[in-house]
Amino acid sequence: MAKKTAAQNNRRAVIDDIRKKQKGADRRRGFAIVGVCAVVAILIVGAAAFRPVKDWWDERKFNDVNLAEVGAPASACDKITTKKADGNQQHVPSGTPVDYTTTPPAFGPHWNEAGLAPVPMEKKFYAWGERPELEALVHNLEHGYTIVWYDKTANDDGSEIAALRAIGSKFPGDSNMRYKLKIVPWLPSDEGGKKFPEGKHIAITHWSAGGDGQTDATKQVGVFQYCSSVSGTALKDFMTKYPYTDSPEPLAM
Structure with missing residues (x-):
């Protein structure tokens, strides 16, 4: 009976360890998804802002320049x-x-x-x-x-x-x-x-x-x-x- 209990305990420990590792992997995957979404959001916002910023950068050389x-x-x-x-x-x-x-x-x-x-x-x-x-x-x-x-x-x-x-x-x-x-x-x-x-x-x-x-x-x-x-x-x-x-x-x- 003791041998059976020890085997059960070992099996449970293995299962718990697998579950712990799976939770860790899920957590890392979640962080990765959040990180990717954040990067995508930053890129979208950056792309939207890029043209106005570029327009300003290109036009600043014309400040106080005669039309001709x-x-x-x-x-x-x-x-x-x-x-x-x-x-x-x-x-x-x-x-x-x-x-x-x-x-x-x-x-x-x-x-x-x-x-x-x-x-x-x-x-x-x-x-x-x-x-x-x-x-x-x-x-x-x-x-x-x-x-x-x-x-x-x-x-x-x-x-x-x-x-x-x-x-x-x-x-x-x-x-x-x-x-x-x-x-x-x-x-x-x-x-x-x-x-x-x-x-x-x-x-x-x-x-x-x-x-x-x-x-x-x-x-x-x-x-x-x-x-x-x-x-x-x-x-x-x-x-x-x-x-x-x-x-x-x-x-x-």
Whole structure:
């Protein structure tokens, strides 16, 4: 009987030892899972924060830099061209799509809805997923805005986006009409997938009154300039030649 009890005790000790080791393994596995989850969470948070931090790091070199010193030289851009405009004060119901005849638009029929079209002045740079509709932005053009459009190639280039953001920061607020500027993406879906000219990834447009005040709509033209990369110099020259005052409705916000 004693021998049986000793054997039982030994067996129990072995089982207890196995259980203890199993609990230890389970505890270590639990710690490992928690650790992995913590690392994943940190990576997710870090990834979310990386782009804003990188944007700040890239843009800080543009602090207190003259607009003409941002980006490429003016030679990155083609000569300015114009095209006869139409659509002056031609409003269509908001939500109605308009087929524009140029890529991107510089004039044409447009939406007219308080708070929606024209787009409020304060925000200057729009990231890929936050751009207002074309029909709203064309109303901004009628009010004298200059619009800088960038395509997918420019969007995928961090230095180009940093330069565009930096340019936007040079035009703060919503009270100085000289700062009527929007920087927006030209999406692959826009106008059935129409693209900028070969090798051009930036476009600048303006709705000009044609140098004859705002009294003769037949003199109005759309103004275009295409660039291979961002050029603060070209933009400065463009906005100097075609200020907000040279538009169908310059005093409207």
